[in-house]
Amino acid sequence: MAEILVLYYSRSGATAELARQVCRGVESIAGASARLRTVPAVTAESDAPARPVPESGAPYATLADLTETQGLVLGSPTRFGNMAAPLKHFLDGTGSLWLSGALAGKPAGVFTSTQTLHGGQETTLVSMMLPLLHHGMYLVGLPYTERALNETRSGGTPYGASHVSAPGSAPTLTDTEKALAQALGRRVASLAVQLSRA
Numbered sequence: 666m667a668e669i670l671v672l673y674y675s676r677s678g679a680t681a682e683l684a685r686q687v688c689r690g691v692e693s694i695a696g697a698s699a700r701l702r703t704v705p706a707v708t709a710e711s712d713a714p715a716r717p718v719p720e721s722g723a724p725y726a727t728l729a730d731l732t733e734t735q736g737l738v739l740g741s742p743t744r745f746g747n748m749a750a751p752l753k754h755f756l757d758g759t760g761s762l763w764l765s766g767a768l769a770g771k772p773a774g775v776f777t778s779t780q781t782l783h784g785g786q787e788t789t790l791v792s793m794m795l796p797l798l799h800h801g802m803y804l805v806g807l808p809y810t811e812r813a814l815n816e817t818r819s820g821g822t823p824y825g826a827s828h829v830s831a832p833g834s835a836p837t838l839t840d841t842e843k844a845l846a847q848a849l850g851r852r853v854a855s856l857a858v859q860l861s862r863a
């Protein structure tokens with residue numbers, strides 16, 4: 666069994682919705698299951714979360730979630746073309762795993778949500794890839810053999826899944842955004858299953 670950690674930060678729910686679609690893709694692969702986790706918000710002064718567990722939704726991630734799982738799909742809303750601080754804060758705490766090589770050789774993919782079509786989806790996706798490369802993870806993208814990538818007029822990129830959100834309204838993913846988020850989950854999960862059998 667290959668378990669895939671779907672780890673995200675989301676303030677207004679759009680990236681969380683993408684994460685749920687990634688989980689659907691993971692769970693559609695025989696021998697794979699998804700573990701959904703989030704990270705707490707940070708302030709300039711906080712090292713520990715204000716609450717030990719979130720009021721609702723996915724539990725907060727720990728380093729054990731990274732070591733116990735066989736793959737990772739990482740998601741963040743865009744913040745000025747970059748990943749959001751809470752996710753970066755969590756990743757900055759993974760130095761011990763880098764030292765031991767605990768994540769080396771595991772597959773990983775990334776996803777994001779922006780407010781505008783050209784507001785930095787690709788740069789945010791790449792910003793999340795950089796620490797994963799340092800950890801030695803195998804990066805998985807989305808190929809144009811996924812039909813939805815040719816058809817989308819909203820989110821979805823070769824670098825990872827994405828969504829273009831409407832300000833002030835509940836997140837509504839388009840069919841192509843959903844299809845590509847699920848495809849990303851499937852691709853990471855099927856590679857993890859293959860690697861676990863090798």
Ligand SMILES: Cc1cc2nc3c(=O)[nH]c(=O)nc-3n(C[C@H](O)[C@H](O)[C@H](O)COP(=O)(O)O)c2cc1C
Nearest residue numbers: 675676677678679680742743745746779780781784
């Ligand atoms: C501080 C800040 C910076 C942002 N920067 C960008 C940006 O560079 N480009 C963009 O399109 N949207 C930007 N946004 C909008 C969010 O990325 C967008 O609303 C996203 O869908 C929110 O995801 P969430 O619902 O998961 O929190 C920014 C929002 C905030 C609060």
